[in-house]
Amino acid sequence: MVIxxxxxxxxxxxxxxxxxxxxxxxxxxIEGLRRILDDKEITVIVNVADNFxxxxxxxxxxxxxxxxxxxxxxDTEKYWGIIGDTFNFLQxxxxxxxxxxxxxxxxxxxxxxxVRTMLLKKGYTLTQVTxxxxxxxxxxxxxxxxxxxxxxxxxxxxxGNLHIQEFLVKYRFQPEVYGITFPxxxxxxxxxxxxxxxxxxxxxxxxPSNPINSITPIIKVKGIxxxxxxxxxxxxxxxxxxxxxxxPVSGPADKFMKALGYEPTSYGVAKIYQGYIDAxxxxxxxxxxxxxxxxxxxVKVAMCDTLMKDLDSKVRLAxxxxxxxxxxxxxxxxxV
Ligand code: GDP
Numbered sequence: 588m589v590i591x592x593x594x595x596x597x598x599x600x601x602x603x604x605x606x607x608x609x610x611x612x613x614x615x616x617i618e619g620l621r622r623i624l625d626d627k628e629i630t631v632i633v634n635v636a637d638n639f640x641x642x643x644x645x646x647x648x649x650x651x652x653x654x655x656x657x658x659x660x661x662d663t664e665k666y667w668g669i670i671g672d673t674f675n676f677l678q679x680x681x682x683x684x685x686x687x688x689x690x691x692x693x694x695x696x697x698x699x700x701x702v703r704t705m706l707l708k709k710g711y712t713l714t715q716v717t718x719x720x721x722x723x724x725x726x727x728x729x730x731x732x733x734x735x736x737x738x739x740x741x742x743x744x745x746x747g748n749l750h751i752q753e754f755l756v757k758y759r760f761q762p763e764v765y766g767i768t769f770p771x772x773x774x775x776x777x778x779x780x781x782x783x784x785x786x787x788x789x790x791x792x793x794x795p796s797n798p799i800n801s802i803t804p805i806i807k808v809k810g811i812x813x814x815x816x817x818x819x820x821x822x823x824x825x826x827x828x829x830x831x832x833x834x835p836v837s838g839p840a841d842k843f844m845k846a847l848g849y850e851p852t853s854y855g856v857a858k859i860y861q862g863y864i865d866a867x868x869x870x871x872x873x874x875x876x877x878x879x880x881x882x883x884x885x886v887k888v889a890m891c892d893t894l895m896k897d898l899d900s901k902v903r904l905a906x907x908x909x910x911x912x913x914x915x916x917x918x919x920x921x922x923v
Contacts, residue, residue: 600909605630605788607733609801610637610649611666611837612829613794614656615895618663619905622898626657630729630784632811634796635713636738636769636804637751641692642685644700645707648752649801650717650732651699658724669695689757714778729784733805736775740800741768742843751800760839764846769804777810785814790912793826795893797835798859799843806863815863823915824864827908828853831870831894854879857886865915868893868907887915 600623606613608631620629631653638647648667655661655669662670672693681688692700699720706716712735721730740751744762754760785791796802806812815824829840833852841851849855853869857880860867866887869876877888889911895901 600624601628602909602912603628603630603787603789604792604912605632605784605790606792606794607632607634607796607802607805608649608653608794609634609796610652611796612827612895613796613801614652614661614666615663615901616792616794616827616904616908617653617656618898619895619901619903620908621657622902623905623909626726626728630731630788632731632733632781632784632805634801634805635732635734636740636772636800637755638737639739639750639752641687641690641700642680643704644692644697645704646690646692646700647703647713647717647732650713650730651696653730654699654717654720654724654726657721657726657728657730660724667691668693672696687752690752691756712778714780729780731778731780731784733777733781733811734775734808735778736771738769738771738775738804740804741770743767755838760842764839764842766846767799767843769807772804772807775808777808777814781808782810782814785811785818788818788822790822790916791815791818791824792908792912793824793860793864795827795829797829797838797840797843798856799840799847803859819863819865823866823912825866825868825908825911825915826856826860826864827868827893827904828856828870828873830856830873832872836894852876854884857884857888861886866911868904868911870894 633653634649652667660669662668672695676694676697703716713732714735742749742754743766744764746762830853835841844851844855853873854876857867861884868889870893871890880886880888891907
């Protein structure tokens with residue numbers, strides 16, 4: 588048995604880790620991972636299903652959060668936008684009665700939407716644009732949109748069929764939820780870059796993002812789905828649950844899970860990922876779910892405090908993830 592992940596001379600761990608991410612929970616964990624792994628060894632495949640056109644500008648909220656995180660520009664109070672940004676542009680635009688004025692775009696943040704839109708209109712793909720932006724921001728991690736195809740997310744509610752941004756931002760996820768659809772997902776294809784990064788990974792992590800609206804539209808992209816199932820036979824694939832005591836730390840994960848018939852607990856999260864993952868990290872407050880997840884779903888469970896309230900807790904959770912990956916690798920237990 589070859590142990591893949593060796594500690595280099597400077598005590599730095601070497602592991603090519605591919606992380607599947609939305610725009611809040613997983614970026615928090617990535618902050619911890621960056622203290623253990625070099626940025627160059629981290630690849631983030633980012634959800635694009637909440638991308639949308641805002642008054643003629645193409646906005647990719649999760650991609651931008653991850654870009655700003657690695658550029659050390661992210662506002663880590665909100666997990667969107669640039670730290671210390673101002674909102675003069677938006678205030679003035681509201682005077683002219685712009686549409687979707689409930690979506691906040693900061694003055695510095697505006698630049699990325701403008702440049703992305705300009706480059707897309709010139710014919711560059713979203714992947715090319717993202718790589719270009721990462722380069723200009725001096726980022727050495729690999730940040731890739733899950734697909735170059737446009738996917739939408741709609742939430743069927745008591746107020747009608749709402750775009751995900753409208754549901755999340757305008758209505759603060761208060762409406763009753765009956766269902767969720769992803770127009771475009773059935774036709775979306777993985778990019779060559781995504782396939783290459785997945786194939787070259789030592790391990791894959793599904794971060795603590797919303798399993799319904801952030802992770803499903805990544806893993807269900809054509810090419811990613813089958814590849815993950817194949818790779819699980821060769822490399823460790825682990826997840827971290829975004830739920831603690833049956834509730835999300837933020838956002839509507841429990842509401843979405845219930846609407847789609849999943850138990851809104853870490854058991855339900857493991858069920859969504861069953862077939863893709865070897866193991867899941869759940870919160871120690873949910874210890875009573877361990878046996879059910881392991882016996883019924885055949886997913887190994889690791890437990891710890893998964894609440895990331897400061898850098899220490901982010902690093903602590905990141906260590907648990909890395910140790911879990913190492914344990915799976917050395918046991919060879921993913922080779923089922
Ligand atoms: P979005 O793109 O903004 O919807 O964000 P994500 O899907 O990436 O993240 C939202 C999820 O992150 C929610 O379901 C939260 O429960 C989860 N989350 C946020 N903070 C934490 C945390 O400290 N610990 C855990 N375990 N999950 C968290």
